[in-house]
Amino acid sequence: MADAQDIDGKLCEENFPCTSQKQETRDEMLSRHRKEILQLQNKEIELKKAAAKGSKAEQKAKKKQVEEEISQLSAKLKEKHAEELGSLGYCNSIRNDKSNIDNLVKAIAGVSVTTQHDHPKTSKGAKRREKRALQEVAREQRIQEEQNNIVSDRMIEDEKLEKKLEPLGFTINEIKPDGHCLYRAVEDQLALLSGGSSPYTYQELREMAAAYMRKHASDFHPFFLSENTIDGDSDDSLVERFENYCKEVESTATWGGQLELGALTHCLRKHIMIFSGSFPDVEMGKEYKSDGRSTSSNATIRLSYHRHAFGLGEHYNSVIPNSIG
Template sequence: MESLEEMQSRHRKEQKDLQSRIMQKKKAATKKTRKGVNGECEELERQVKERQEGERLALNGEGDTAPPAGDSPRLDETMDEEHTEQLSNGVEEITESLDKSQVSEAPPENGQPRKRNRQKERLARRAAEQENAVEEAKKEAANQPDPKAVERAQMLKEFKARGLTEKTIRPDGHCLFSAVADQLSQVGIPLGAESDAELKEDQRYKVVRKAAARYIEAHPDDFVAWLDEPLGQYVHKIRDTAEWGGHLELLALAKTYNVEICVLQNGVAQNIEPDLAGASEPEKIWLAYYRHGFGLGEHYNSLRKAP
């Protein structure tokens, strides 16, 4: 069952994707279609708001049932559909213009042939070109490779080449910190002041979150230039919420635990090193980073040495 933090994380992503989708629709709208597009956008916002509210009530036991998660489509899953829809709208507008031209065209007089209607011919050519473009867009979308399958194949190839095996981490917004906690345990590095033996496996991410937040807060000059919000607010989100971690948190953790963090992504390894002036040679830990393989979006798994 989805937890409150998982649902909140998914809702934030759905709202972000929805706003991007609405912006694309409004940019593509013409004077003729603007009113309909605005109505469609308002309806999309209403549906997402009602569904998310229903999910929150259901999770709190105040509703009967929750709508299935994932009803709000992701932006990268709708681009081809919207491209095709825009082309189709163009065909409809041209066809309508042709119909008006045909209605207004005067019948032949005294048996004389009608005067050639060049505007009508241009519209017909444009309509045919748009129809061909629609068909080509559909074919191109159908022939696109599955990014999830391509990414997975590349990762498996790298795992085998480097002698690594993957430990799947729960996609709950804490995956980066849970994956780092698993790796630190594999190389025998204590997570923090709390005794590792007293911590349940699904709670160890909390110690790692606090360690990252503590380092960022203590070294503001290394991080404030990369933030879009006040440092204190950012530190609070990293320490106390399900906010996703990224490069800044990996850098903070590499320095905190004196480890070299190697992140595999699409067949390429990115190394994040601690201070080279450390007292001892840093241990190397491995993470797998996915952009397409998980429903909530970006995700980290732990990579252990293959037996």
């Protein structure tokens, strides 16, 4: 297995060039940063799969080595991104500069960075963009603050999850971290339960979840609005935004979460268990739970939720029996 330095060099040269002869715009740089993060996530999955060979002791040692290598690459990539943002005028240590955070939020949201006196009134659309941008910056801030603890956080989470799943006879099947991971994990489970291919693709699962949420909007509005309310919004604008959210669910790579899982459990009429090494396990669709006579129609869908999967975002995997892992 190549060491961290070799891997870093390869990633730097082939996947995300360290320097650019052409000055990038802010949007171009942010887009490239997202691609580089995804490439690193895919690299980790490749390395983990390559390490899943040999005895359990060998696999554990290899897995630990992969985590250490990815942690080093992640830290270097984070530092590189911070320096590049700094070249556009954003301070590297943003957590200590409140005014810089505000400017960065506005820049990402596409709002002109001017004084309140120049623009006394901000449109609702701009407010929503600023709120989304603030959430993105807060997430980046949290990742940066936790960077020094990524190895231990991920290892602790993985070890807790492994100790939880091993006595049950289960293990993790890694799912591609591309924004569709929740739906791909459910698709993987449906294939497992059918003994062949899944009756639905991840894209069809997205469309099913969106259609169910629209049809039962009153059940989902309270949860959606608790995270997406802007002062001054009318009831009509909230309804419109929920519809836009459903459109994103069915036609983009927006990450799925509890709302979508709630819809899927009813669409599929399946009992769903979500295991986690960082939070209490979550059980959904108890009304569809098997009475002990397990068949493909009432079998449980098992997923794992990873808070520190890559140190770069949350993630879902598929939980499968050890015998086929």
